[in-house]
Amino acid sequence: MQSTYNKEPEIRISGEGHNLWSGYAAIGQEMAARLAGKAKAILTVECYPGVRIEEIVQGLQSTLMIGHLFHAEEASLGKEPLEALLAPYLTEDRVFGYMSPLELAQCYDPAKLEAIRAKVEAIREGLVVIIGFGASLVTRGDVLVYADLARWEIQLRYRSGELGNWLADNREEDILRKYKRGFFIEWRMADRLKRALLPDADFYLDTNRKDEPNLITAASLFACLDQAAYRPFRLVPYFDPGVWGGRWLEEKIGLEPRSNPYAWGFDGVPEENSLYFRIGASRLEMPAINLVLFRPEELLGEQVYARFGAEFPIRFDFLDTMGGQPLSLQVHPLTAYIRETFGMAYTQDESYYMLDVGDEATVYLGLKEGVDSEAMLNDLEKAQQGGFSFPAEHYVNVYPARKHDHFLIPAGTVHCSGCNGMVLEISATPYIFTFKLWDWDRLGLDGKPRPIHLEHGRRNIQWDRTSSWVEQNLVARAEPVGEGEGWKEERTGLHELEFIETRRHWFTGTVPHHTGGRFHMLNLVEGEEAIVESPDEAFEPFTVRYAETFIVPASVGAYTIRPAQPAADSKLATIKAYVRA
CATH class of the missing domain: 3.40.50.300 (P-loop containing nucleotide triphosphate hydrolases)
Structure with a gap:
């Protein structure tokens, strides 16, 4: 099937007088x-x-x-x-x-x-x-x-x-x-x-x-930001190869083949993605972080802005191991540790939403019952010296992963995606704070060993996150919380230790949403195409396609999502994340 994923989404700017000089x-x-x-x-x-x-x-x-x-x-x-x-x-x-x-x-x-x-x-x-x-x-x-x-x-x-x-x-x-x-x-x-x-x-x-180069007056630039802050929009995605990369992104998104497979896809990271503004016949590219810096209350909402400042605290990205290799075995820092050690105000809690899976897809999550912490750390250290492969399955739970499973990963939990998974990673934004514990005896694409941070890791692993706790708290939770004509809403997480709330909507009809004064970040995880609309026509209908991430600013308030085509025989689904009250 021809990919419909839009790799160059634009925000079309209305009104007169927005001159753009190119060259x-x-x-x-x-x-x-x-x-x-x-x-x-x-x-x-x-x-x-x-x-x-x-x-x-x-x-x-x-x-x-x-x-x-x-x-x-x-x-x-x-x-x-x-x-x-x-x-x-x-x-x-x-x-x-x-x-x-x-x-x-x-x-x-x-x-x-x-x-x-x-x-x-x-x-x-x-x-x-x-x-x-x-x-x-x-x-x-x-x-x-x-x-x-x-x-x-x-x-x-x-x-x-x-x-x-x-x-x-x-x-x-x-x-x-x-x-x-x-x-x-x-x-x-x-x-x-x-x-x-x-x-x-x-x-x-x-x-x-x-x-x-493209030049625009600062007044026109801020007018563009004003328009973006009151409508749904997408960021300009980019994709990156990695040593463990798979083939899903290349095949499903329609990317140019690479000798090193794509491992990451970033279409929901305002700190690094761009925005495209279509102004008449011209296009301006701008770092998406500018919208966060200059229109934080309209975008984030007053309460989120008061809590996080001018930062966008949630990110969506893709991890592709379909036909590839597992990610590094890793752990993220606890909040106190990241604050004291790196000067960050909040940590990298996250979750894996299985957008798609292949045969025998797995997720490594939490420790097995009765794990000897010193023995595990000694084996990790021994593996770093070379000549010894860390026996991950001996210490870490390995769970089968099905399409639409949602695995929750609060900081301090040992984890990684196994092979044959297409993960939509829903995470807090401090995205470089991954302490690799073990990297499966491989080198990076530059031919050098990828950095391992065992000392940081040992200070953050929560040794009581064992099988029984993980299965009760982190694996494939889906709690019905509401339904209406042609739709059903489920709470899929995240864990109470994390500040992100996620809701999945299955629908064949029109689903009502309301930002409640907090931004929403969503992805169409099932179905070919959906339409986002304003009940009072405050913004033009906005089209999203399968696997596309989009943002609804807090200022939008009420909005609806419906199938682009009648869907009586097939359900569509979105996953929505927002900052929990």
Whole structure:
């Protein structure tokens, strides 16, 4: 069957006056028009770390006569003082750092900034361009442009070797260490600056695609955010190969075949996914996190925002082992541990919803009765030394997995997906905090051993999560909670230790929903196509297809979901997650 999964979902923006300039020639002409009539004009281009600064400079020079160019980073602290400032948050660990509270201004030398300001002030005529991550610390200028890109694009630039971290000569460094520096330090500083600065900017520059920039006024950008915050929408998905990957995503989603199979699919992670805005004949790409940063109450709801701040606390993603290998045997940190050790406010509770299964699909979950903790840890340590394979089945429960089973995984529970499963992972958002205990004697795609964190693991494994407790609390729970004409609602979890509530709706007719002031994240887990509608036509009907994840902002309130075609003979189903009251 031809896949109907939409890999490029767009939010179509209505209304007039939302101009979009594409390409450096058009952008340069608009800048020239905005600065016309000034003997001396200052153009400040503030950049998210990872933006191709030289590309922007060259692109503008093709149209504008730049008289004076200043790179903001010339005023930074310098390599040694900067590394000393960042060291407590980087740590020696390959994967994990500590969540940095730093502001970008702390990475700059006030005297050097003042020296650049003095030079700029002394200029009497011509176009002055100040650019870089921190350009706005010099001056706002006559025109302020914010240049942005998505974190997934940054990761691709890390991987290709094109990009190192900000002010770090590390383009060839291990991708995990580059990602760590971005995740724990750079992106946190950048988001703080963006949230403070973008409302004061004149323009927003989309730099996700090489030599294909798009410029929009900041006023129009915020109008786009306003429209997105009051309707259902999808994020732009991306898919990634992995050592344990299967073939389901390639075959069912219709992805380009890869020599290394796809392991992950991310279509519900606002911190890393993008949004596409369709504005007339043009399309703007923007990091989805911007909607969270600038419209948190409308998107999240007042209570969720008060609890988590401007963060989207739930994510949906795919784990494909169909015809592949098991994930690493792993455990996630307890809340107190993640707070004290990594500076995170909440932890990575999660669950596995079996979107599809093959023959003999399994899930590893919890420990067997009577497990000797020291013996298990000794065997894990022995396996790490090589020449010994950890006997996972001796210590860990292995459960058969059927389509639509839901396995709950509160932090501290040993687990992993086995072979021949297509998992919709429903999780809290701190998604890099996986302590691998055992990786089945294999190497990563880079030919290096994947990082194992036994010391972290031993401090978080809950040894009382054994067979009887797991089977009573975590395996395939489905409690009927409501029904109406053509629909039935079930509570499938999550465990009381987790803050996420999940509800499954089976339906052949129209299902009423209400956000209750909290955002909903859903996936169509059964059926080809459904329609999401507003009872009072507050938004246009929204189409979702099999396996697509979508978000309903808290501001929406009442909405309905129905089959796109009459479904008397076949049921559709959605799984819905939201923050429990």
